[in-house]
Each structure stands twice: as C-alpha cells, then as structure tokens.
Amino acid sequence: MGNKPDATHDLTSGLPGAETAPRPGSRPGESGPPPSAPTHTPPRAARVAVCAVFFVTGAAFATWAARVPAIQDRLGLSEGQLAVALVGLSSGAFLGLPLVGGLVARYGSRAVLFAGMTVYLAALTGLAFAPDLPTLTVALALFACGNTAVDVSMNTQGVLVERAYGRNILGGFHAMFSLGGIAGAVAGSLAASAGIGTRPHFTMTALVLCVVVAGAATALIPEPQGRAEDAGPLFALPSAGLWIPGLVAFCALMGEGVMNDWGAVYLHDVTGASPGAAGIGFALFSAGMVVGRLCADRIRARTGTVRFTLGCALVAAAGAVVSISVPTTAAGFAGYSLLGLGMAAVIPVVFSHAAGLRPDRPGPAIAAVSAVGYVGFLAGPPVIGGLAEAVDLRAAMLVLPALMGVMALLSLSLRRR
Template sequence: MAVPKASGFVLTGSATEVARRLRTVRLAVSAVFFVTGATFATWASRVPAVQDRLDLSAGQLAVALVGLSSGAFLALPLMGGLVARYGSRTVLCVGMVAYLTALVGLALVPGLALLTVALALFACGNTAVDVAMNTQGVLVERAYARPVLGGFHAMFSLGGIVGAGVGGLVAWAGVGTGPHFAGAAVVLCAVAGAAVTALVPEPKRAARADRAARSGEEPGPLLALPGPGLWIPGLVGFCALMGEGVVNDWGAVYLHEEAGASAGAAGVGFAVFSAGMVIGRLAADRVRSRIGTSGFTAGCAAVAAVGGAVPVAVPTAFAGFVGYGLLGLGMAAVVPVVFSHAADLRPERPGPAIAAVSAVGYVGFLAGPPVIGFLTEATGLRTAMLVLPALMLVMAALAARLRRPVTGR
C-alpha cells in the first residue's frame, strides 16, 4: 500500500505499516503545534515582568510590540516561498531554532531598542514555524483524505493554555524571566526536536528543479502573494482574525466598562472565549467532513455573529460570557479551514498559498484593535463592538463564494 501521490508524502509498505506511520506523523505535527502555542504563551504570560525589568512605560512597550507585529507581517510572504523551495520540514527546523533562541533573548535584552529587535526576530521565527507546520498539517490531511487540520490548531490552543498556566505559576513563585525562558526553551526544543524527526519530507525538490530546468520553466517566486482564487479565503481569514484581535484587546475592557463586570470577571470572559476556541477546533474536523467547507464556514460565521451581538444587546457579565463563548466556538476553526482550502487550490505549492492567505488575514488581526479604538472615541465602546457581528455577517457572505478546490474535496 502507498499513500496517494497527491498527498505530498511518499510512504509505502503494508496497509498496517502505512497507517502506523501516518499516526506517528500526525502525532509529531500535533506536538509541533503544541510547542508553538506554548512558546508564544510563555512570552505573553511574562510581558509585565519584562516591562518591569526594563522599566518601560505603556507607550514604550507599545513601541516594542510593533516589532512583534511588523516582523510577523513582513516575514509571511517570504516564508511561503522558502517552504516551496526548501521544504516545510527544513523551514520548520530552522524556524523553531530561531523562535526558541529569540525567546531566551527576550529575557536578556538590556533596553527598548534591542527588545524591539528581539521581538521582530521572535515573530519571524514564529511565522516560519507557523507556515511550515500548517503545510505539514495540510499534507497529513491529504494523506488521511479527510479534515484533520482543526485538531492541530486545537493543540496550538492547548499549548497556549499550558504555557500561560506555567508562566503564571513561575511568576507567582518569583522566578525571573531568564531562568523561566531558558528552561522553557530547553524543554520545548527537546519536544520539537523529537517531533521533527518523525515528520515526512515532501518529494525531492532537486528532482522537481531538474524537471523544471529541462522544460525551461522558471522556479516559483520567493515571495508568496495572493493570486486568483486566494483573495476570497484570504478575506474570510481577514474577518476571522480581525474579530479575534478585537476580542483579545477589547473583550475584557468591554465587560468591565460596559457590562459592569469586575476586573477579575472580565478576565474570565477571555478564558471563556479561549475555551470556546479549543472546543470548536476539536469538533471542527468531524463537522466539516460532513457538510463541506463553504457550509461549515457559513455556519461558523452565523454562530459567531450571534456571539458578537449578544453582549451588545444585553450588556451584562453573564451575557458577555455567553457571547464570548459563542464567538470562540464560531471563529475557532475558520483559519485552519481557509488554510486547508487555499492549499487545495494550489496543491503543488501549499506553503505559498497558506502564507498568502495568512498575510491577508493578519492585516485584519492588526487592524481590528485600532479600528475599535477609533470608533470608541467617535461613538462609544458599546456601539463600536457592533463591528464583531458585522464582520461575521461579511464572513458568511464570503463563505458562499469559496471556490471549490481542484482536488474536489
């Protein structure tokens, strides 16, 4: 038995051997997603400690965080081209080393300027791993011939929960960021290193290059930019990630200022949103396999639209918890679904397709919080939060226009 050629994997042997190997690869990709989420949460959970150590004002911290967003946004188009040329496993290995090394550097930088540079490098490493691991996830999904990418993203969320939980515990114990980040990097590097050895490389790129040279074809572009067919999934991702960015930065503020929740209860709102994300991602693959990409995405948008409307219509803490839970549930699997859809539209170059869609989506993630801030100044926070259900309705309309992938799935 052999894995279908279209999957991108080359696995041969008996049915039992191939099935066992695929399970191993799937577990390895899950571990990489977990490590990636845990690494970012390790940093995020100790931002106040880094701010205190460097004696940064809120404005100075905001300047440093520009390095994080800029590094990610600028690296996205490049990483897709690198994955296409050198393979997702190679890019993942290099990116993971850079990612974890930069994590340690964040605890050692002496001032604002170097913190900004370190955050940019941290974001570049994260972006390399993100594009490469999603490409690996798509290859596994093709080998299984059914949706599995949502489960991988659930592992990312679980890694984030574990990383944040450990970060809270070590902060409570008074452990500095240096020992914390170094210890986390060693453990996570060991897990990632073991996982990477189980990944399967794509077909030989040298052979593809030889065929291209003999036929006079030019190699693919290094920069991955949206092309025909990719704008719709990119805009769907834009809506989902813009909504996620709004909840991340304004969700707790809304519960506290408009719904009358205490500061502690407002924080619980984000935990409810995160729990909804995990549950949605765990259930996504099974539901999507039954109703298809377009119907699934439209249904997710409808659930999220209700979730966005409830806290605005009924500004209480309880309604906010219900709404945030529905928002997390509805938005959870949209990004992995559009990644999978985009990769199916470009079956020979899934990495650049994922990177191009990510770049469009990430614009929404960056734009959402400032848009809410501007609208809050002009109309008030409660009115500004109507952006959430509006975004979800736009996403539902776009879902109907998702072009059928060439694989027919």
C-alpha cells in the first residue's frame, strides 16, 4: 500500500502550483484534500451525483431496517432466529471490506460502485421474497456485501470530488447518507402504517433508487486505469501508516454501534423513559449526527484535521459523561445530542485523511481503515451486553467516554506519515 510517485504525479500534474501550494483545510503536517484529480466531469455535476449515491445508500439500508419487524412476522422468526439471520449482515459486510479495496484499485471506484449497487438493490428486493431463515441469511449477506462495495467506492468518489474542489466536502456527503436514512425510515413507517407489504414496498423502492443511481451514473468521476500487477493484492490489511486512522475509526464506530443498539435501551431501563421517549432520545442522537456532518467541512477547514478530530472526541465524551453521570431522561436527551454531534464527522474526516496518506490508492486506504473500524462496530454491542450482565447497564455504558478518551489521544497522531 505504499505511495507510488508516478501515480501521485498523475493526480497533481497540470495543476498550477500543485507541488508548492498548501492544501485547503490542512495545517502543516496534517492531511487535507489532495490537489485536484483530472476529470472531464464538471465538479458540480460530480458533487450532485455523489450526493445522490450517498442518499440512495442510506435510504436503501433504512428501508430494510424500518421493516425488520414485518419480515420477522412474515417468516415467524423468534428473536434468536432473527439474530442468526443478522449474522449474515455483519459477516458479509466485514469479510468484504479488505477485498473491495483491491477491486477499486484494479477497476476504479465507478465500476465497483455500479456492480455493488446492482447487488445491493437486488438483494434489498430479495429480502422481501426470502421464504425461510437460510434464504434470508444469504440475502442479508449479499445485501451487506453490496453495501460494502458501494460504501468504499462512493467514499472514494467523494475523495475525488473533494480533490477537484480543492476543499473539504466529504462531511456533506455523509450528511446526505443520514438524510437518506431518515427518508427511508419515514417511508418505511408510512408503508407499514398503510398496511403495504414488504414485497411491493421493497420492489418499488429498489426501482426508484435504481432510477436515481442511473441518473447519477454519467456524472461520476472516471479514474485512470493502471495495470493489475500495479494495483497491489486484492486482500490486504492496513499498512503501518493507516493503523492510527483505523483505530480512530474503531473507536468512533464502536461508539456508534453501542448507541444504535443500546442507546434507547439505556434511556428506558436506567432513566425510566417511556418507549416513546427512548425513541426520541435516539432521534436526537441521529439529528446530532446530521447537524455535525453538515457543519463539519467548514469547521475542519478552519481548524485542521488534528484539532477537529480532537474537538469531536471531546464533545462526544462530554455527551457520554452527561448522560451517564445524571441518569435522567432530560440529561439523556442532552447527552445523546452531544454524542451525535461529536461522533458525526469522525468517519468522513478519517476517510479523507487516509485517502490523503495514499493519494495514488484512495480506495484501498479507505477500505483498510473501514475494516479496522468495522471490527469496533461489530464488537461494541456485545461488549456492552456482556458488561451489563456482569455489572449493570449504567456501568457498562462507561465504555463510551473511555472510547472517546482513547480517540482524543489517537487524534493527536493523525498527521501525514
């Protein structure tokens, strides 16, 4: 995964002052968006196209998430059987991450994005037609594999657009993912309330999202194709310089996984919130994520990567401390808002940083960091569950401020290597 001078030169050649001009949004010794990549696609059109892809990806996943109870009821699955099916979701995502980076390096992010989106949306429809538990598990694994391919390739496209703009914009793309998730969740709720089955709902959603992606297809940025032997191995772990951003991603995604699975449970069981109030708490966390991602690019441009990531960790840590030290619903609402705000932009910033460390191979760099981060995402919920059994849930949630403290320390090492 080492830098290749010739490939790096190709990304910056022809740009006035490309070798000497400072990169916007960075401080000396820090990574920011590398200089513009050559493209025949107008940057604004490419930006709109990548926004559309992020939105579609979030909407598709939320479509599934919002209708899990309906699929569970249709197949008559117990909670344990549903947990078995969800193993397909997590394992498919995790196992595909290191492989996708090599595919992006060989065939380009645009080609991998199209292939991944085809699998992703086809599998979304397949989820609604799965006749039994084994089929559902396989469909979830395919759904996760497609999502993984789209995730890495759309972030690579986001980095290419960021280079074309010469300033930080990746956080805005991740905000579109969150907005797509909200749209998918609302549509799923309305479909469920109207008594619409998952088969027509998922099929129609997949068709609509396919049309949106097709419209965005022509504006995505093509990448120079290198020889397969120069692309590196298909399956690779992070190189030495990528472990620090990978560990930052680990802390951020572990915290996000904990909040996704245990945030509402904590409010209900520890603070005595009603189920509706617990749902509001998670909604506030999600809203904080959206606001943080919308504001991230401008703030990072002024502060630089290191100070921005450190600030995110401290804000999130403050939110965790507030919600745990004062076990009331109101304190939980305030703490969850801060947690969402602090965690929101860590992943897009780390992806942008990793791509800057490997400007000739942004896809594999993003995939390697994602692979480390996803271990945390998978590990967080069961760790909390085990600790809650051993002590209690309130004590178990102390993992959150500990994670944010570690992330703050790691952020000080987020410098170009």
